Amino acid sequence: MAQRLIVIGGNAAGMSAASQARRRCGRDELEIIAFERGHFTSYSSCGIPYWVSGLVDGPEKLVARDPETFRRRFEVDVRMRHEVVGIDLDRREVIARDLVGGGEVRERFDDLMYATGALPIRPAWAETNVHGVFGMQTLDDGAALIDWLEGEPRPRRAVVVGGGYIGVELAEAMLQRGLTVTLVEKADQPMSTVDEDMAELVVDAMRELGVHVRTGIGVTGIEERDGRVSAVVTEEGPIPADVVVLGLGVRPDTGLAEAAGIPLGPSGAIRVDRRMRVPGLPGVWAAGDCVECLHRISGMPVHVPLGTHANKQGRVAGTNIGGGYATFMGIIGTAVTKVCDLEVGRTGLRERDASAAGFEFVSVVAESTNRAGYYPGTRPMTVKLIAERPSGRLLGAQIVGWSEAAKRIDTLAAALWNGMTVDDMTALDLGYAPPYAPVWDPVLIAARKAVDVLHHPSR
Amino acid sequence: MAQRLIVIGGNAAGMSAASQARRRCGRDELEIIAFERGHFTSYSSCGIPYWVSGLVDGPEKLVARDPETFRRRFEVDVRMRHEVVGIDLDRREVIARDLVGGGEVRERFDDLMYATGALPIRPAWAETNVHGVFGMQTLDDGAALIDWLEGEPRPRRAVVVGGGYIGVELAEAMLQRGLTVTLVEKADQPMSTVDEDMAELVVDAMRELGVHVRTGIGVTGIEERDGRVSAVVTEEGPIPADVVVLGLGVRPDTGLAEAAGIPLGPSGAIRVDRRMRVPGLPGVWAAGDCVECLHRISGMPVHVPLGTHANKQGRVAGTNIGGGYATFMGIIGTAVTKVCDLEVGRTGLRERDASAAGFEFVSVVAESTNRAGYYPGTRPMTVKLIAERPSGRLLGAQIVGWSEAAKRIDTLAAALWNGMTVDDMTALDLGYAPPYAPVWDPVLIAARKAVDVLHHPSR
Numbered sequence: 001m002a003q004r005l006i007v008i009g010g011n012a013a014g015m016s017a018a019s020q021a022r023r024r025c026g027r028d029e030l031e032i033i034a035f036e037r038g039h040f041t042s043y044s045s046c047g048i049p050y051w052v053s054g055l056v057d058g059p060e061k062l063v064a065r066d067p068e069t070f071r072r073r074f075e076v077d078v079r080m081r082h083e084v085v086g087i088d089l090d091r092r093e094v095i096a097r098d099l100v101g102g103g104e105v106r107e108r109f110d111d112l113m114y115a116t117g118a119l120p121i122r123p124a125w126a127e128t129n130v131h132g133v134f135g136m137q138t139l140d141d142g143a144a145l146i147d148w149l150e151g152e153p154r155p156r157r158a159v160v161v162g163g164g165y166i167g168v169e170l171a172e173a174m175l176q177r178g179l180t181v182t183l184v185e186k187a188d189q190p191m192s193t194v195d196e197d198m199a200e201l202v203v204d205a206m207r208e209l210g211v212h213v214r215t216g217i218g219v220t221g222i223e224e225r226d227g228r229v230s231a232v233v234t235e236e237g238p239i240p241a242d243v244v245v246l247g248l249g250v251r252p253d254t255g256l257a258e259a260a261g262i263p264l265g266p267s268g269a270i271r272v273d274r275r276m277r278v279p280g281l282p283g284v285w286a287a288g289d290c291v292e293c294l295h296r297i298s299g300m301p302v303h304v305p306l307g308t309h310a311n312k313q314g315r316v317a318g319t320n321i322g323g324g325y326a327t328f329m330g331i332i333g334t335a336v337t338k339v340c341d342l343e344v345g346r347t348g349l350r351e352r353d354a355s356a357a358g359f360e361f362v363s364v365v366a367e368s369t370n371r372a373g374y375y376p377g378t379r380p381m382t383v384k385l386i387a388e389r390p391s392g393r394l395l396g397a398q399i400v401g402w403s404e405a406a407k408r409i410d411t412l413a414a415a416l417w418n419g420m421t422v423d424d425m426t427a428l429d430l431g432y433a434p435p436y437a438p439v440w441d442p443v444l445i446a447a448r449k450a451v452d453v454l455h456h457p458s459r
Numbered sequence: 460m461a462q463r464l465i466v467i468g469g470n471a472a473g474m475s476a477a478s479q480a481r482r483r484c485g486r487d488e489l490e491i492i493a494f495e496r497g498h499f500t501s502y503s504s505c506g507i508p509y510w511v512s513g514l515v516d517g518p519e520k521l522v523a524r525d526p527e528t529f530r531r532r533f534e535v536d537v538r539m540r541h542e543v544v545g546i547d548l549d550r551r552e553v554i555a556r557d558l559v560g561g562g563e564v565r566e567r568f569d570d571l572m573y574a575t576g577a578l579p580i581r582p583a584w585a586e587t588n589v590h591g592v593f594g595m596q597t598l599d600d601g602a603a604l605i606d607w608l609e610g611e612p613r614p615r616r617a618v619v620v621g622g623g624y625i626g627v628e629l630a631e632a633m634l635q636r637g638l639t640v641t642l643v644e645k646a647d648q649p650m651s652t653v654d655e656d657m658a659e660l661v662v663d664a665m666r667e668l669g670v671h672v673r674t675g676i677g678v679t680g681i682e683e684r685d686g687r688v689s690a691v692v693t694e695e696g697p698i699p700a701d702v703v704v705l706g707l708g709v710r711p712d713t714g715l716a717e718a719a720g721i722p723l724g725p726s727g728a729i730r731v732d733r734r735m736r737v738p739g740l741p742g743v744w745a746a747g748d749c750v751e752c753l754h755r756i757s758g759m760p761v762h763v764p765l766g767t768h769a770n771k772q773g774r775v776a777g778t779n780i781g782g783g784y785a786t787f788m789g790i791i792g793t794a795v796t797k798v799c800d801l802e803v804g805r806t807g808l809r810e811r812d813a814s815a816a817g818f819e820f821v822s823v824v825a826e827s828t829n830r831a832g833y834y835p836g837t838r839p840m841t842v843k844l845i846a847e848r849p850s851g852r853l854l855g856a857q858i859v860g861w862s863e864a865a866k867r868i869d870t871l872a873a874a875l876w877n878g879m880t881v882d883d884m885t886a887l888d889l890g891y892a893p894p895y896a897p898v899w900d901p902v903l904i905a906a907r908k909a910v911d912v913l914h915h916p917s918r
Contacts, residue, residue, distance in 0.1 A: 061833040336890035374520040414873035431795035
């Protein structure tokens with residue numbers, strides 16, 4: 001009899017696992033059932049801001065593979081609009097509710113792939129029946145926001161609460177739709193994924209774009225009129241709002257796991273081993289935005305919900321479920337985004353992370369340009385490096401600049417992954433041509449500066 | 460009494476050495492004299508095509524530091540239009556000819572920095588008094604070409620002989636000036652810095668641009684009228700030409716060194732040790748386009764004349780001359796260029812290099828895109844990887860594509876520098892956001908494909 005794999009969650013991690021397992025095992029060996037509570041499978045959450053702005057048609061274009069493709073090409077029994085409401089680890093069954101037709105089904109599994117993803121963080125004041133307040137994680141969330149933005153009375157004033165990637169990207173997207181946009185951030189600075197000195201460059205760009213950025217203000221509630229949001233209430237008074245988007249980050253969706261006795265790690269997400277197995281529970285796998293990963297630089301378990309990790313992890317889990325061998329070797333915290341044309345890249349530890357991990361370090365900020373100084377269109381590029389003292393080992397890097405800034409972080413990510421010191425990095429043989437770099441690439445200039453500071457701290 | 464450093468050659472390597480040495484030693488410790496036979500110091504040869512095309516004003520903008528800056532800021536006795544014609548290693552003197560005022564001077568040195576650079580390769584037929592035939596290496600070469608292109612009778616038909624970087628870039632530059640351009644290449648394909656399958660993509664782009672690319676044709680001579688070039692003679696008949704540019708590469712300018720008894724390495728360029736010293740000749744240093752470097756992947760000495768190496772090597776030499784400690788750790792052959800908007804990057808070994816070095820290897824070509832598929836402006840990107848078999852160790856990589864293709868080679872260069880296997884590379888944590896990459900970066904997609912081919916050669 002065929003083994004049976006049940007997948008909970010039809011997005012990147014779960015469906016990568018399903019398709020990878022299927023590549024290794026035919027239907028006679030492995031039956032696969034996937035439950036998805038929403039309307040879409042395998043989509044790009046990261047594309048939602050560009051759908052909202054109108055740059056990308058959605059939602060179909062954001063779907064990498066739809067349920068029919070999984071059914072036909074991968075012979076996966078995909079059950080859409082089915083929410084798994086319970087896992088019985090003893091009987092090895094899941095209980096799923098049909099959100100459309102009603103009723104529940106129980107299905108037996110040999111292997112269970114837990115890939116529920118993450119949920120937007122909603123403070124108490126956002127747990128409301130008032131319409132017009134949106135968390136943003138799934139395509140269904142994106143569709144709901146767009147319906148609202150296109151409904152009547154037409155929203156004109158948007159407030160984004162929280163300045164992470166999604167918040168910053170959606171602020172720009174709604175501005176491009178013609179709304180006035182205020183971003184409210186409790187901390188001193190939004191964009192806390194980079195250090196404050198680098199975030200300042202991003203905030204300047206947001207303000208120049210026309211986003212009202214208000215920092216150091218906590219949100220305490222909302223006001224409503226006729227069941228529709230009318231303002232965000234802050235410590236400094238109300239801010240009128242026809243639409244509110246939460247940009248406070250996401251938390252792993254672990255409710256089902258906790259109820260079933262699947263243990264969480266110190267980050268609050270599900271612990272997995274190198275092969276994406278839940279330790280101590282044979283045949284139970286987890287991957288994607290609901291799990292924690294090892295941060296290779298700090299050595300700590302962290303929750304970093306990004307599609308790139310979810311895809312890798314799903315692939316690893318599926319390979320193993322299918323009888324192959326694969327491991328997920330952790331992350332180093334690489335991420336890129338943009339505000340208008342200003343590009344932002346980061347990898348490794350910020351200063352605060354380096355301190356929290358116990359490192360002593362130096363940090364340098366080097367100004368240079370994306371092209372040879374004389375080449376048309378040359379723009380400034382700022383590279384920050386954080387290096388252990390006295391070893392010089394790279395701990396983290398951040399880049400802010402225009403064209404070709406963001407993805408330069410990959411060069412630093414590869415250096416970081418390999419444990420290079422900034423001394424080593426000054427020798428790197430990087431591409432040079434006037435349209436693409438000064439003769440000393442910004443990465444090399446920053447490494448040289450870090451070496452100077454490490455070896456000649458008095459300069 | 461102050462020690463005296465004499466620098467032969469006032470471009471990147473020589474003047475980086477001079478300024479680095481000066482940073483460490485004041486004038487009372489070190490006297491520095493630099494001889495330059497041309498009209499410019501410390502300039503970007505790589506910028507010449509953009510000067511020729513009119514994109515960049517020249518020549519001043521291409522000069523990073525002019526003689527006056529070196530005299531005032533670095534207290535270097537820069538002697539322009541002085542050609543060193545002899546080196547007496549026994550008496551530790553150089554003999555320099557004043558190309559303007561006439562006469563010769565002899566100057567004593569304690570340290571000698573040999574940084575003569577490279578010379579365009581001129582076949583016998585190009586050793587001629589006929590006007591309108593140009594090699595291209597120095598700013599003076601660029602100025603001579605531009606004078607000719609702007610003179611009367613105005614040249615209308617250009618022939619570029621040889622399809623290396625300079626040839627390809629100058630073909631485009633002259634096309635942009637309104638000339639008809641033919642590129643004649645003896646080999647089956649120009650752009651031999653990448654493998655033939657990748658070069659084909661570049662040639663397609665050149666042809667689309669309007670360059671007449673003629674391959675497999677040797678040039679045997681030129682025809683002239685009134686002392687001006689009128690045609691290039693080939694094995695397949697004459698090609699009319701009002702201007703001929705040599706794009707056959709460069710050779711190290713070692714004449715003086717050979718005459719003085721400075722030994723050359725197997726590549727035909729000057730041998731140096733890790734600190735840029737000429738072995739066996741204390742106080743004699745060499746750097747830049749006249750030296751050979753260790754190729755870290757093949758383990759062979761190679762001659763790779765590029766500004767980025769010249770700057771690094773000059774800095775290393777200058778640090779050591781100034782009493783510090785620095786080493787040059789070799790190259791891996793990274794280079795980038797573009798043809799119109801088509802970007803080309805390469806690092807490490809091509810297939811033929813890998814074979815010549817004795818490696819067994821697999822090579823894969825992976826097609827993907829520079830952005831998420833749904834994001835506007837997404838264009839194809841082709842990544843080729845060459846990996847040792849069976850170890851999987853990366854040996855080389857090539858990228859051809861549009862926006863953000865060329866500098867992606869740096870990620871691969873960092874992986875290569877660190878000896879990563881393609882298996883390791885599939886785990887790399889690279890930046891992902893829809894405007895900058897698909898969720899699996901082209902680099903990761905190529906690495907995955909290489910792993911598949913290595914481990915499942917039958918697929």
